[in-house]
Amino acid sequence: MKATALPVDAEISARPAKRPSRPGTSTSLDRVSFSFDTTEGARLAIDGASLHIEAGEFVCLVGPSGSGKSTILNLIAGLLSPTQGRVLENGAPIDGPGPARAMVFQDAALFPWLTLRENVEYPLQLAGMSKGERRERSAELLRMVHLYRFADSHPHELSGGMRQRGAIARALATDPAVLLMDEPFAALDAQTREILQGEVERIYLEMRKTVVFVTHNVREAVRLADRIVLMGTRPGRILRDVTIDLPRPRAANDERVAWFAADVAGEIRSEVEKIAREEADDAWVAPGDRVRVDPRRNLGGGI
Amino acid sequence: MALKDGTLGRAVVTSVLRLLLGYGVSLFFGVLLGVALARSAKTKAAVGPLILGMSSVPSICWLPLAILWFGLSEWAIQTVIVLGALLPIAVATEGAVKHVPPQLVRAARTMGARGPRLLFGVVIPAAFPGILSGAKLGWTFALRSLMAGELLFVSGGLGQLLETGRDIGDTALVVAIIVTIIALGRASEWLLFGRLDREVGRRWGTEAA
Numbered sequence: 001m002k003a004t005a006l007p008v009d010a011e012i013s014a015r016p017a018k019r020p021s022r023p024g025t026s027t028s029l030d031r032v033s034f035s036f037d038t039t040e041g042a043r044l045a046i047d048g049a050s051l052h053i054e055a056g057e058f059v060c061l062v063g064p065s066g067s068g069k070s071t072i073l074n075l076i077a078g079l080l081s082p083t084q085g086r087v088l089e090n091g092a093p094i095d096g097p098g099p100a101r102a103m104v105f106q107d108a109a110l111f112p113w114l115t116l117r118e119n120v121e122y123p124l125q126l127a128g129m130s131k132g133e134r135r136e137r138s139a140e141l142l143r144m145v146h147l148y149r150f151a152d153s154h155p156h157e158l159s160g161g162m163r164q165r166g167a168i169a170r171a172l173a174t175d176p177a178v179l180l181m182d183e184p185f186a187a188l189d190a191q192t193r194e195i196l197q198g199e200v201e202r203i204y205l206e207m208r209k210t211v212v213f214v215t216h217n218v219r220e221a222v223r224l225a226d227r228i229v230l231m232g233t234r235p236g237r238i239l240r241d242v243t244i245d246l247p248r249p250r251a252a253n254d255e256r257v258a259w260f261a262a263d264v265a266g267e268i269r270s271e272v273e274k275i276a277r278e279e280a281d282d283a284w285v286a287p288g289d290r291v292r293v294d295p296r297r298n299l300g301g302g303i
Numbered sequence: 304m305a306l307k308d309g310t311l312g313r314a315v316v317t318s319v320l321r322l323l324l325g326y327g328v329s330l331f332f333g334v335l336l337g338v339a340l341a342r343s344a345k346t347k348a349a350v351g352p353l354i355l356g357m358s359s360v361p362s363i364c365w366l367p368l369a370i371l372w373f374g375l376s377e378w379a380i381q382t383v384i385v386l387g388a389l390l391p392i393a394v395a396t397e398g399a400v401k402h403v404p405p406q407l408v409r410a411a412r413t414m415g416a417r418g419p420r421l422l423f424g425v426v427i428p429a430a431f432p433g434i435l436s437g438a439k440l441g442w443t444f445a446l447r448s449l450m451a452g453e454l455l456f457v458s459g460g461l462g463q464l465l466e467t468g469r470d471i472g473d474t475a476l477v478v479a480i481i482v483t484i485i486a487l488g489r490a491s492e493w494l495l496f497g498r499l500d501r502e503v504g505r506r507w508g509t510e511a512a
Contacts, residue, residue, distance in 0.1 A: 077413055078413075079409055079412060079413065096412075097409075097412040097413045097415075098413070098415050099413070099414055099415040101413065102413060102414070103409075103410070103413040105406055105409070105410060107406060109404075109406045109407055109409070109410040111407065111425070111428070111429070112429075112506060112507045112508070113428050113429070113431065113506045113507065114506075122414065123414040123415065126414055126415045126416055126420065127415065154505070154506050154507075154508060155508075156507060156508025157508065170414075174414070174415075180413075
């Protein structure tokens with residue numbers, strides 16, 4: 001059965017770029033470990049991970065909760081410093097967070113006291129851009145995410161999907177070299193999610209930035225990524241790489257996407273089960289497994 | 304009746320000027336102190352318990368000490384007002400700054416905000432609704448401290464006029480002053496706090512649906 005391919009949007013490559021955008025740079029983790037302090041002592045979140053992402057590559061980090069994917073993203077952003085190892089950008093170690101490594105968060109994190117336009121202009125203001133230029137640039141960005149009409153609204157007046165689009169516009173404001181996205185669509189409904197996945201793909205094809213996208217949704221990862229990095233948990237570490245060499249743009253309901261997704265999901269299944277079992281006191285039974293006796297039912301047996 | 308025209312007006316002016324001065328000082332230093340308490344563990348350790356202890360003292364209890372130190376002067380009244388209003392403002396500001404969602408600060412840092420720009424451009428605006436609550440509370444405390452001070456130690460202003468009214472048995476005067484105080488409260492609400500409340504509601508979207 002042939003997959004129904006959506007017509008390739010030829011306009012994307014034909015349309016001239018409105019403004020030359022800085023191409024992505026490479027970013028890498030060099031034998032990075034990270035632990036943080038909890039009430040039970042130091043907890044190792046990442047254990048000796050090495051990862052290299054090429055300039056202009058779209059990489060998804062996929063794994064169950066607790067696999068350290070957000071921690072890796074925060075390390076790449078410079079928000080966290082590794083306890084061991086180095087984080088490099090274009091070969092050089094980074095020195096903290098900055099506009100070259102822009103980040104989109106799960107809850108948009110727009111400033112509630114500013115309008116959408118002022119939010120998008122904020123990083124430009126930090127960079128010292130003049131008022132007129134800021135206006136122009138924010139208008140361009142808002143048009144790119146189709147939110148120009150709502151420029152003077154405050155974030156509370158926007159829906160979740162709109163806020164995320166605003167956050168993406170804000171992240172792109174300073175023309176970053178690396179775009180980091182931390183489960184940006186996790187809090188949205190399925191339809192909005194699909195639409196925004198398409199938007200991100202469109203923006204990526206137009207600007208070719210390096211994108212590191214964290215998600216626990218395997219299908220989303222397969223739809224968007226050139227390469228998927230699978231993460232294991234407890235301790236967080238990189239399991240393996242999967243290259244996705246499907247042509248772009250990809251359709252959400254493409255059969256090949258589904259096939260890849262099932263394959264990848266099988267790989268991380270054991271990790272997911274590990275978490276589920278830990279969180280359910282060993283009484284959790286994986287669906288489809290043989291029925292196991294509930295250990296609590298056997299108290300007193302064999303005395 | 305003739306007493307009220309002129310006397311009442313002068314008393315209002317005296318009281319309001321004292322209030323504005325004392326409240327202004329309290330607000331400025333209170334917010335500063337609150338931010339310092341929230342951001343610096345050292346400050347909190349050094350000054351925190353002292354602040355907590357002092358805020359349990361009703362501000363009027365400072366009046367005897369203030370009079371002993373500064374005599375029957377404006378300084379005494381201002382001391383009482385500031386001690387009454389500064390501490391609640393500081394405590395509320397500290398809470399507001401502590402409760403700024405860390406995600407907002409992270410976002411600002413990834414955009415390149417650091418140091419003072421981060422503090423004044425992001426943290427304090429984010430904490431503004433809480434700071435405003437503290438400011439309103441501080442205003443109430445300042446007014447109470449002022450009235451108590453003026454009632455107890457004669458020095459002009461509405462409090463003294465109240466005492467005079469009681470002394471000469473002029474109920475109408477006393478009631479008139481109370482009405483004036485109510486009017487002052489409404490005026491401050493209308494001119495200042497009400498406006499700020501509405502602005503916060505407009506931006507943060509916290510108006511009742």
